[in-house]
Amino acid sequence: MAQGRASFLKILPLIIVGAIAGRVLASMASGSSFLNWLIGLLVVGFVVYLVWLFAFKNQATRKATPAETAAALKFQPEPGKGVIYLYRKQFVAVLVGMDVVLDGQPIGQTRGYCFYRLVVEPGQHVLSGDGKCKEPLSFEVAAGEVAYIEKEILMGAFKGGYHYRRNADVAAAQTAIRSCKLLLPKG
Template sequence: MNTKKILVSVSLLGALLLSGCASVPLATQQESAQAKSFPVPEQNMSGLYIYRDSFVGKALKKDIYVDGKCIGETADKVFFYTQVSGGQNHKISTESEFSPNDLTIFTEPGRNYFVRQYVKMGVFVGGAGLSESAESEGKRVVSKPSVRLAKTGHCDN
């Protein structure tokens, strides 16, 4: 096989891997609807929504951790909801190609926060990053009928 054919084969394989769809265990429709009502967090707590809606890397699942605790695996069009202590910093981490990517946010009690996980092209496999979203943008994405609440507690690493 010549070099050109090898490059075309590798490119096609990469495109297939990045365009397929991964699936993760989902919560019930009722649990998803409850989380999408954006309840006020419990006293002295903050709500934390972590969602993924990136076009790239649909075949990839990526672990999410909050303060070192496994929240779960993400796939495209899923979100997690958890409550964290208000009035302090929290570290949200996701696996990436070579090392974890972290985002630290300070949460005020009684408020909901939104973090977007996105998948980006990598050398061997797609990596993942995190960014804090404005509340209006986070609510807009999470509210979509196609975005579902994922079950918590399962990470591969």
């Protein structure tokens, strides 16, 4: 089980912030009006906020090995258990980690084009998340059943969110999941 680590995509926002901050400071140095300084500080502050939001609010994820991924992509049920495939196949907010909570227990975070394979006891379950989860999804999984649940991002003018949707189209769900990376739950 490989532990997620800093990658170029995680460092890229820092490079962009440095470039923008350098450009703003250089243009501010050429003119010393109060308005130039105020606009420059606002731009730098906004960019720093975006970097914090996207780069440092995300939790580390546990990525699966190729063998674990191959086994998960067989979509086989577990004897006497239920299986939940939770996937997020959207480019919107692709780098933003969004919490997954199953029956009150934190599972991890999803990012764009990732999925979890969760083996659960048969019965009623509730998928929720942080405050951005508009409405938790309550559903039942029978023994030997495989459930496909998509996490959909909701766009808003000032505040977005997400919700869960159970996908009854097995072929479409499996096709979507095949283009995603398997993440391993916490623990």
